[in-house]
Amino acid sequence: MSEIEVVKASIKSTNLSDAEAEKLSSVIESIPEILKGLDNPEYDEIYGYRINETDKEHVNESIRNEILLKFLIADGYDIDLCKERLSNTLNWRSSFQPLSAAFEEKFDAELNALGVITNFQNVSQDNLYSATWNLYGNLKDPKKIFKKFGDNQNKELPGSQFLRWRVGLMERSLQLVDFSDSKHNKIAQIHDYKNVSMFRIDPDMKVATKQIIEIFGANYPELLSTKFFVNVPQIMGWVFTFFKAIHVIDAATLKKFQVLSHGDLSSWFGSNNLPKEYGGQLSKDLFALDVTNIKMTEYAEVILKKIVDEEIAQNNLEVE
Numbered sequence: 001m002s003e004i005e006v007v008k009a010s011i012k013s014t015n016l017s018d019a020e021a022e023k024l025s026s027v028i029e030s031i032p033e034i035l036k037g038l039d040n041p042e043y044d045e046i047y048g049y050r051i052n053e054t055d056k057e058h059v060n061e062s063i064r065n066e067i068l069l070k071f072l073i074a075d076g077y078d079i080d081l082c083k084e085r086l087s088n089t090l091n092w093r094s095s096f097q098p099l100s101a102a103f104e105e106k107f108d109a110e111l112n113a114l115g116v117i118t119n120f121q122n123v124s125q126d127n128l129y130s131a132t133w134n135l136y137g138n139l140k141d142p143k144k145i146f147k148k149f150g151d152n153q154n155k156e157l158p159g160s161q162f163l164r165w166r167v168g169l170m171e172r173s174l175q176l177v178d179f180s181d182s183k184h185n186k187i188a189q190i191h192d193y194k195n196v197s198m199f200r201i202d203p204d205m206k207v208a209t210k211q212i213i214e215i216f217g218a219n220y221p222e223l224l225s226t227k228f229f230v231n232v233p234q235i236m237g238w239v240f241t242f243f244k245a246i247h248v249i250d251a252a253t254l255k256k257f258q259v260l261s262h263g264d265l266s267s268w269f270g271s272n273n274l275p276k277e278y279g280g281q282l283s284k285d286l287f288a289l290d291v292t293n294i295k296m297t298e299y300a301e302v303i304l305k306k307i308v309d310e311e312i313a314q315n316n317l318e319v320e
């Protein structure tokens, strides 16, 4: 088989044309050069999968190629832009350590009360199986949340506690994705704004929101299917218009947004999957549907063990 045919056969989520496969093949060939140019050339992980040469341990060729393809698609198949985005993402992951945020760090109950991950089995529309729910209406006192958790308590790692918690939620939900299945290679996101108040919008929250939008836009390409904003108070519809106007969100992402003044999501997720408050038949609440036992990939375990070992070694040095 030619190199192009090998690449084509490795991609199950779509049918690549010869020209597209050639570009993907070129990105794959550039992996050693990309890794060499990183701030930390040892850091070769994205979403828990090893991004390295095919013959290296833990490399799942098919998933690696599907992930690289997402980066390539995000930049309209521009190879140089794709390589730049990959380098930036690998550098960001090496310094932010999103897997640690997802699987190691513990967050206060007040933050945990803002997020749920669901993984429905039967949904009639593609890519709505796995979803993150952000119940930002439960944010009773943002000033306190950002004051209390906004300072970086873990000196070694960047970002506020809020940001680390939000990225952790995203990373855990991505472990549920099947990169080779076009029906399940993206996630949905729901923001529930029930009970939000204009008076609770404070400057630190605006900073965190902007940071999250930028981080997700840069480092999680082609992973969002639909983003629902539910229970948006009529009087706060301007917030959406504002986000559109300031151009922090690209046009392709904006097209994935659904803004609803109510909370009925049954026509998307099916009433058999949802609690009553979201137009479903279930008598349990959303938190009862939270997937708590998300398993990390084999390579994520390798990476996390490395981080913990390095921390221990560093602490030992400081003691000496």
Ligand code: HEM
Residues within 6 Å of the ligand: 134, 136, 137, 139, 166, 191, 193, 196, 197, 198, 200, 201, 205, 208, 209, 210, 212, 213, 216, 227, 229, 232, 233, 236, 237, 239, 240, 243, 249, 253, 259
């Ligand atoms: C006090 C009220 C609100 C809070 C605490 C809040 C919180 C947030 C946060 C933390 C994000 C970052 C992205 C994420 O977490 O996925 C975000 C994004 C966003 N919010 Fe809100 N928000 C509020 C009100 C609203 C309202 C009323 C709307 C109107 C529809 C709105 C529309 C948006 C949009 C369009 C984004 C960008 C989403 C993206 O690019 O993924 N927000 N919000």
